[in-house]
Amino acid sequence: MVNQLFIEQVREVYQTNNFIPLHVPHFKGNEKEYLKETIDSTFVSSVGKFVDKVEEFIASYTGVKKAVAVVNGTAAIQVALRLVGVERNEEVITQALTFVATANAIAYNGAQPVFVDVDQDTLGMSPKALSDFLDEFGDKREDGVYNKHSGRRIAATLPMHTFGFMSRIHEIKSICDKWNIPLVEDAAEAMGSQSKGQSAGSFGAIGTFSFNGNKIITAGGGGLIVSNDEQLGKNAKHLTTTAKKPHPYEYYHDELGYNFRMPNVNAALLLAQLEQLEEYRLAKGKVYEQYHKFFVENNTGAELIPLPETTSQWNYWLMAVKLENRAQRDVFLKETNDNGVMTRPIWQLMYRLPMYEHCQRDNQENAEYLEDRIVNIPSSVVDG
Known part of the structure; x- marks a missing residue:
């Protein structure tokens, strides 16, 4: 009853x-108009003005220097971790209370997740749990922090903002700075959320978002990488567009990249959603x-x-x-x-x-x- x-x-x-x-998802803005414009232009795939507009909009909205639109939120985290230096057989500290994509993105880099507890009020990573773990197992060396238990290098910390609630991200950042461990934010669920007036995704070296169909706004699929480090942002764009060097007609790729580009047709849908x-x-x-x-x-x-x-x-x-x-x-x-x-x-x-x-x-x-x-x-x- x-x-x-x-x-x-x-x-x-x-x-x-x-x-x-x-x-x-909720559609009552310019979605149909922008989709029609994209179809009429024939630029429905990996380049187009709507991709550019989405990146400009979100960079301004979140207060970062660079935003890069990608195919989904999981790909965004995978690339973000690689960009901060996560390599095979290294470790990333994250939380066990999360959607599986957080852990999967770590594994896609050949790295191992290490799970620390969350706070009951934020449902996100506990800075106390993070600090306690590093105090017990962290071993500072010239080339980074190593886990005394496993012997592996701890290459990044990856908190997730659960249900759009902000974790204690200021404290987490301070701990990461103290230990000189890169901070990557999984802000997949937090577009539009802030802590002390600062946007989710803008605290660490890199932040990531998702625009899956169940998020507050959607591109159908889609994700995004943001950073206040312009070089990291440029590297994100390069890696997610197959690491192809710009040229009018030649195909030359200077490293192992990913075909993680957000199609212009998805970006058209997303721009209309961002406006609302x-x-x-x-x-x-x-x-x-x-x-x-x-x-x-x-x-x-x-x-x-x-x-x-x-x-x-x-x-x-x-x-x-x-x-x-x-x-x-x-x-x-x-x-x-x-x-x-x-x-x-x-x-x-x-x-x-x-x-x-x-x-x-x-x-x-x-x-x-x-x-x-x-x-x-x-x-x-x-x-x-």
Whole structure:
């Protein structure tokens, strides 16, 4: 009966008795106009004015010097890690409470993820866990920091801003600076979020975003690399465009590059979405306010996850509730999904997956607590 009250609330928010998905794209701007313009121009593939406009827009929006549009967020992280020097048989410190792409991008470079715990309020990497790990296992040498346990070089730190909440990124950056370890931000879920007025993705050597169909704005697919280091940005563009040297007609590639270019047709869709980003963010904020009022007024056994103090501006990408235990979580998931309201649990921790079960980790106390309790609820934009 308690869960039925929540189901009725979601139907009230979205004004429908039909199936309610978790998060769907919203198209009401210049999408069709820009797509038609792209098709008419015949520049639908790897170059075109919309790719340039997207890169310029996001560089300005996030306050960075260089933005590079790529095929998806996973590719963005893969290239970002290579650009900061991650090599085969090295290690990247990250969090186990994340989408699998974070860990996969590390593995694509032939490196090993090392998992440190998260904070319960931000759901993102805990600076204390990071600092404790480095104090216990870090060994500073002339050519970098090495893991005393594995003997491998720790080549980067990769926090992820979960659900658009900002992790304690200022503290994480300070720790990385102290140890001289490059910081790469997985801001796949955080376009539009800020910490102390500074945009997600702009804190580390490189930041990365995703524009998958379920994000606050979408290119259909798509990702992006941002950096305040102009040379790193130029290198990102070079690597993701097959490392081809510019020439009117000759094909010469000076290193192993990737065909990770964002097609102009996707960029056209994305530019129209970027133009509506702030409108979407504010509209989703109203959805959150309705949920907040409902949970304050009703004792459901669930708690709406509040905005952490680390986040001065939230994009409201995916909203979530915390149940009292795993059993209640499972009942909530079954009853909502059985009644046409899509909810989903937070991800299984990365070290529970067969390809990462061997990876070094700390006690993961907070991550395991959250894994048992967190459920995402419908978070799409509502007009009006």
